[in-house]
Amino acid sequence: MNRAVFAQRAAVLKAMAHPTRLMILDLLRDGERCVCEIHATVGSDLTTVSKHLSVLRSAGLVRDERRGQQVFYTLLVPCLNSFVECVDAVVSRRLSEALEARGAILEATTR
Template structure:
């Protein structure tokens, strides 16, 4: 059995924590479609560049994204397509929540 301090739990929770923020999840979904540079992400997010950069460093530390420099610009992309699967796996849960919410109203 994995204890709470096992590397497995630690690594998984680091990854999930990194994904557990609206801005970072948005970034993940954007770069899942195509590699995107920081300045474009900044525009779409509407936050300070430094804020976006810090979110990207969190995603980097979790191993979720890869970066590629092109001139002064840095393009970020998903380091593993499995991240998309992880997110998609949760859709049934969201549907379930909605179903429960509708039932509660009646």
């Protein structure tokens, strides 16, 4: 197992590891969107959105295409759905554990 392989995987994951960028990827699942639409949806500053898109593009997760004044972004990750499912499995388990722990604390304190 080469060390460079892990570095490359990490680079892709790092590009995804931001709430706004995940939101953008999720939005693009329904088809291409221009920057203005993405900006309107996610709500962040336009220049911030542009930089996030640049990160996603450098990572090879999206593609950009200029048409007139607008630039349209397209998702390049067909397996995003199963990906998110897997992450959500971790999230939900972590949440349920936290609830259990809080329940245990509650139980202990009210005893």
